Amino acid sequence: MSASNLPAQPDGARERIGVYVCHCGSNIAATVDVEAVRDWSAEHLGDRGVVVARDYKFMCASTGQELIEQDIKELGLTRVVVAACSPHMHEKTFRGACRRAGLNPYLCELVSIREQDSWVHTDRTAATAKAEAIVAGGVYRVAHSEALEPFRVPIDPATLVVGGGIAGISAALEIADAGFPVHLVEREPSIGGHMAQFDKTFPTLDCAACILTPRMVTAGMHQNITLHTWSEVTDVAGYVGNFTVTIKHRARYVDTALCTGCGICQEKCPSKVVDTRYEAGLGYRKGVYTPFPQAVPKYPVIDVENCIYFEKGTCGACKKLCPTGAIDFDQKDEEVTVKVGNIIIATGFELFDARRVEQYGYGRMPNVFTSLEFERMSNAAGPTAGRIVLRDGVTEPKAVGIVHCVGSRDRNYNNYCSAICCMQSLKFAHLVREHTDATVYEFYIDIRAPGKAFDEFYQRVMEEGSVFVRGRVAAISDTVRLPDEEAHQGRLIVSVEDTLAGVQRRIPVDMVILSSGLEPATDAQEVARRFGITCSADGWVIERHPKLDPVATMTEGVFAAGCALGPRDIPASVANGAAAAARVLARIQEGELALEPIRATVDQERCSGCRICNDLCPYSAIVYHGWEQVSEVNPALCQGCGVCIAACPAGAISGSGFSDVQILSQIDGLLTALGGAPPGPAVEEREAVPA
Amino acid sequence: MSATTAHAGAAPAAKDGRFEPVILAFTCNWCSYRAADLAGTARMKYPPNVRLVRLMCSGRVDPAFVMRAFADADAVILTGCWPADCHYRIQNVKALRRFILLRRVLESMGIEPQRFQRFYASAAEGQQLAAEFDRIVEEVRALGPLDWAGRHAAFVPSATPPGAGVGEARAAAEARAAAPPPAERELAEVTA
Missing domain, CATH: 3.50.50.60 (FAD/NAD(P)-binding domain)
Structure with missing residues (x-):
């Protein structure tokens, strides 16, 4: 650490400003000449009030923060500019240091010469010049900052x-x-x-x-x-x-105050529907249903699209048979506010729709399943009572192929890894072998098993005898093509490049499970x-x-x-x-x-009552006092966007933290410090603030 | 002082005789500044000609800020959240409204539309932000400097005498440059 210390404050500058330039190890120092920025600040920003400029390896470290605290106390600094990382990273840190030394934290300005400079540029001289401009912007700006309270x-x-x-x-x-x-x-x-x-x-x-x-x-x-x-x-x-939150309760057509969850309505309902949600399309539910027996709450809902009463006005079996009279066809959606x-x-999440990978034939070839379908199938409480069978519901597969990374790690769909599919696929292999005598093939690109006891599980599945083929599956087909495949008529052929053996393989199986990736809802x-x-x-x-x-x-x-x-x-x-x-x-x-005390306020002396600002506020934070003909900002509702400030034709609205003079001064500093030259005069000297 | 001479003339002003524009970009705290943060953390690259001002919302941009910037900058960029993704609900739309009007005013003053541009960048779009900066810097470089006599007076009410701002700074930087300024710049300065 070293400092360019100017002993006396020059005449004319109102504030005593300290400038601290961070090396961030080599994160900044490798691209920006930190010492040069320090010296430049001391030399050229002296008449702007800079009385001390220092550099330090890590300003955010406690020793770095102590530097600031010490200077505030010993040199009587009234403003602090730290040139380091993004304000989103360490603004709080440096404001805290100022507060500890008795300086209002909002008199500290953190300007970014890392994310916005050293990390995005390569030319050292240009990056250094830009850092100087950024520091100048911060110094010009901070001179006009006001002490604020959160x-x-x-x-x-x-x-x-x-x-x-x-x-x-x-x-x-x-x-x-x-x-x-x-x-x-x-x-x-x-x-x-x-x-x-x-x-x-x-x-x-x-x-x-x-x-x-x-x-x-x-x-x-x-x-x-x-x-x-x-x-x-x-x-x-x-x-x-x-927050005030409005929640819409969709009509269940079941009065939850009366329903005991006995299940008679579900039992007696004559409308049988394929359950695409909970059973992933493998099983059925009724028109009135709870998704599964252990549902919480236990009250069923009536699916109006598949209810005979709502379709034709007849039936009403549930209403007739409900022992507590809980069925209420007249129920309406209601909104509650909390x-x-x-x-x-x-x-x-939602599961990636495997239909999108057409060459895998999901939805076209019956014995291609999705991971969620397999979850339901292997579940003892599921549609097949835990038996692993083909789509016909009876035949046990003799060979099962599990395809990893369906819709994941694929530029055509999603670039990301879905994180759970490898382990899920290994689990499937284990379950298939537990329930059947089938041969299991895992078609994987890489096995990612980084969690606790994950790799051990991978070892275990390998030892159980599952066959691992490294390669992305090219296609799944239900037609035999080669002469020696005649025996496999009616089965599925998985085409894959076995990248470890360096050969193209066509592997006949009876069932394919697609380990679909996860997508946002x-x-x-x-x-x-x-x-x-x-x-x-x-x-x-x-x-x-x-x-x-x-x-x-x-x-x-x-x-x-x-x-x-x-x-x-x-x-x-x-x-x-x-x-x-x-x-x-x-x-x-x-x-x-x-x-953050970033709020707009109206100077009622200057407000002409034009009401332009009133409609601009999306939070209705600006109220108009009719008989005084002035507007006022409710600070509890104001979010500090500043649109009204920019719009006020009278210049009557000011914004704490982002005032016109602060922003104009920052622009001054940013634009007039060019290439090591001294910056131009400040905004107040040019009277550049239009009312 | 050593600091000054160390990189004298190496600034945006003139490097290898190539025109290096100075561009000011207004960013919003929630989307485009965070996109710039992301561009940084991901070590994406864009030209150092662009200098950022962080505001809470693009709707905070007062036309006076843009006018002030044009007194010294060769171009100004307005960035913010995508429509309907604004942290302040719809305030970026108000920025857009002003942008369209202001661009018309600037055009009437002889400022090419390429010198006043806007784009959206969500917090996830560091790559897009860097690419847009690249594009705009090249476009402005092709246009050349925004330097004309009386520029300060045009953009800054009651401006100080000529030479107070970038013109002088740039001239000073160039004077110290190892490479002599390009002929047309010399000519422009003589005629100015």
Whole structure:
């Protein structure tokens, strides 16, 4: 560390500014000449008030922060500019250092010469010149910064959890167990999610239902959890600590106050429907149904599209036979409004539609199954009672091919790895061999088994005698082509390049299981918009920080857990749920949250009452006082976007943290510092702020 | 001082006689600045000609900011969230409205539309952001510098005498450049 220290503050500069340039190890220093930036700042920004310029290896380290604290105390700094990483990374860190030294944290400006400079450029001289301009922008700007106090909002202790899969259930239980109310919203008639469809879970092979259903029951019975099943969130208003959420309860046509869940209606209903959701199309359900016997809540719903009463106005068997008179054909959808302080999004995934890979013939050749179909088939409570059979329902396969990476790691569909398919496919191999005498082929690209006891399970499946063929399957066909294939007429032929043996192979099998990848729920973008969060190009929710804040979103008060964030297995989803709950609980315990004080205010002396700003605000935060003919911003509703400030023809609205003079000054600094030359005069000297 | 001489003339102003435009890009805190963060963390590359200003929302961009920028910059870029993805619901649309009007005003002043561009970049679109910066820098480079007499007076109300801003800075940078300034720049300066 070294410093270019100017002993006396030059005349004319109002503030005493310290500039700290970070090396970030070599992250910045390799591309930006940090010492040169320091010297340049000291030399050329002195008349802007810079009294000390230093560089340091790691400004964010405690020793780096102490440098700032020490200078504030000893040199009497009134403003601080740190040139380091993105403000999204360490703004809080340096503001904290200023606060500890008695300087208002909002008088500290973090300008990015890493993400926005050293990491995106290669030319050292150009990157150094840009860093100087960025520092100048920060110095010019910070001179006009004002001391601010964070805006404190009370946190409503209730929480909304969207999605009743294992991640959502886990989050809800953690919060409810801590003694706070939870609204758990699920679109399906029962909570449980995809996990409720599975038979065994990898790698321990414990039964999914045995570990899931007790948690479902606990959630259903919990005094702090309100279940909203067969429901959807239709509107979210408000902000962190104080959301107003509208939940639509779709009509069940079953009065839950009277229904005992006896199941007579389901038994007697004459309408039989292929269950494409829970049974993945392999089994049937009735027109009035609960998706599965252990459903929580136990109340059935009537599927109006497949109900004879709703179609023809006749039947009504369920209504006649219900012992408690709970069937109510006149029920209507209803909307309820709940107040919550925080929201956890756990909307999960959908299976990649294997029909899209036409050469694999799913939907065209009956004995090609998807992974979810196989899950249901191998489930003892499933449509085949756990027997592994071909689509005819009786024939046991003699050979089974399991195709990995269907729709994943494929530029035609999804580039990402779906994370769970390898282990799931190994589990399938084990189950096929447990239930049948079939030969099992695993067609894989790479086996990815990085979890606890995962690789051991892989070893075990190999030792059991499954055949592993390394190569992406080219096609699956039901027609024999070569003379020696005559004997396999009627079977499926898997064409694959065995990349380890270096040969093309055509392997006859009776059944193919496609290990489809995971995709975001089809309406993930819509959900994201409703909750004001963002999704990646693939459609998964973007974390606030991929490593350090993996369950928070960019939006205050909205968290995410489970597969909504990306493909992951059950333990990770449970851990996510608990992590999101812990984040929410910390806030509830705190009782209030400090928000950035970025708010607009109207100078009522200058306001002409034109009301242009009134309609620009999407939060209705600007109220108009008719008899005084002025507008006023409600700081509790204002989110700080600044649109009204830019629109006000009278220049009567100002924005704390992002005022006109701050921004214009920053532009001055950024644009007038060119190539090592001194920057031009500041905004106030040119009176460049139009009213 | 050594710092100054160390990279004198190496700045955007003139390198190997090639025109290096200075471009200011307004970014929003939630989408496009995060796209720039992502471009950084993923070590994607774009030209150093672009300098970023972070605002909370693209709707915060006051036409006065753009006018101020044109006093010194060769081009200005407005970036923000995609329509319907705005962190502030619909405020990026208001930015778009202003953009269209402002571009018309700038065109009437003789500023080519390539010098005032906008694009969307979600927080996930670091690659797209870098590609757009690449494209715009090349387009502006082809147009050449935005330098005319009285430029400051045109863009900054009650501006200080000529030479207060980039013109002088750029001239100073070029004067210290090892390579002599291109002929047309000299001519422009003489005639200015």
